[in-house]
């Protein structure tokens with residue numbers, strides 16, 4: 004009887020709850036909405052859900068915000084603008100798994116964005132992408148409520164926009180010898196001509212770009228064009244060498260700022276750009292100009308004299324100011340990488356802070372708007388998993404979790420200036436990303452994390468829950484034909500980097516040879532680095548690896564004479580950015596800190612030509628009673644960086 008009762012009750016519970024349990028509820032949505040209230044009941048539909056839209060005033064619901072109510076009879080959306088209605092539909096789209104699920108849980112969702120700028124960047128210069136590829140990414144961006152597509156149209160590797168006044172930009176500047184960026188650079192970074200048998204690359208016609216802009220606008224996405232200046236402009240100088248200081252192709256990468264023809268060129272180009280792109284922001288690059296030729300170029304020197312400019316940073320600032328005035332005169336605003344701060348920021352310029360967040364904070368303090376895109380959190384060109392299992396990348400390690408934990412509002416930001424922080428952006432530089440599939444793999448899911456940080460209130464963020472929702476969203480994207488990263492096969496950070504390591508020298512004092520200090524760029528934890536038990540991860544920029552542009556020569560004091568049976572340190576090699584194993588390591592010991600005896604020399608046996616990321620321990624076993632251990636690593640004859648994270652003593 005009891006069993007029957009229990010079965011009956013269980014059956015009853017099942018009947019009552021099964022439909023609700025099977026129905027999709029808002030807990031799948033990325034970015035996580037501001038407020039969700041679940042209600043009893045389920046809304047079932049056959050083809051698509053029935054949705055009633057109601058307009059309300061902006062006082063009731065802010066721009067881009069919405070209130071979505073699902074009842075057993077249908078869905079109601081309240082919003083004050085088209086974007087809000089559109090975003091409500093994206094939430095619904097996710098709840099129905101893009102139409103795969105025909106039952107959704109009754110609920111009320113109130114939602115609006117934290118930041119007005121939620122961007123994704125596309126580098127179509129390093130590898131040209133099809134219009135279809137861009138539209139496909141626009142679809143995905145829209146689904147996750149991202150609203151700014153920054154398109155990097157020009158760079159050394161190829162000019163990608165038809166410009167009627169300067170046809171050689173696309174006849175020459177869009178075509179290179181070398182299908183991939185790597186092939187092109189390793190064959191000497193030469194250009195070709197449209198129609199030549201060896202020409203690789205491409206460009207968008209204005210009609211194609213208008214098509215992309217229109218397609219994006221229908222999805223409430225603004226396309227922001229970037230035209231690089233004054234650096235990263237080798238392809239322009241190949242097409243129009245007279246715009247560089249030397250007057251010759253293949254000599255320099257910067258425009259000649261002393262030459263008025265350069266301003267005529269840029270203003271003409273930007274006029275055509277603004278005819279195609281209606282965005283308020285026009286991105287004028289500004290990053291990584293070499294500025295070398297300007298120091299000796301008579302025209303640049305003359306410009307500096309005439310304008311009372313003291314240095315080449317001032318000359319770059321002159322150019323950005325002048326272009327800024329031109330763009331403003333057309334009713335638009337410039338945005339540029341944080342180097343546009345150097346030499347003085349142009350009025351009304353918005354700064355995209357990429358070298359860290361300091362530039363952005365400085366610009367905010369000066370009353371300028373800022374988009375945060377610090378490399379440490381927002382550069383999706385870094386490997387997203389253990390580099391040994393990933394496709395070749397520019398280096399670094401930026402897993403989903405590290406993108407997600409980024410909080411753009413920092414305590415050091417003045418409270419009365421925080422409103423200048425307009426949002427954030429995921430950047431994907433494409434030097435090592437030749438195919439569309441590879442690019443998708445790098446964007447998704449890490450761009451979800453940028454979307455959630457840019458949209459959702461910080462109190463609503465939760466890493467574990469985000470990862471759960473990400474798994475579902477990836478399934479939806481894969482069902483739509485996207486080539487995403489597979490989160491279920493994530494290997495993660497180096498194992499010891501996750502756990503740390505206890506050993507005899509942990510916490511012991513380390514004395515550095517005063518002639519051989521660490522590099523200021525890579526201090527890690529300073530003089531405690533080698534004995535703090537903190538092990539470096541997959542990238543030398545994780546602030547756990549200490550970098551040296553010299554030998555390393557340090558002595559550890561164990562505090563008392565002790566039995567030592569092992570001494571070792573692990574080095575990293577990544578030849579691309581110039582990181583090499585030491586040539587050899589001498590390991591010495593002493594009882595008194597005065598007389599040291601050599602225990603062993605460990606020689607390097609790793610090839611300096613190995614292209615992949617490598618780790619190797621330079622270690623020895625021994626049987627010694629000692630107080631001091633000296634570890635002397637000799638820099639490679641390749642003269643790059645040495646990176647060491649810990650010296651383990653046991």
Ligand code: ACM
Nearest residue numbers: 290291340357432
């Ligand atoms: C940049 O990554 N050079 C903006």
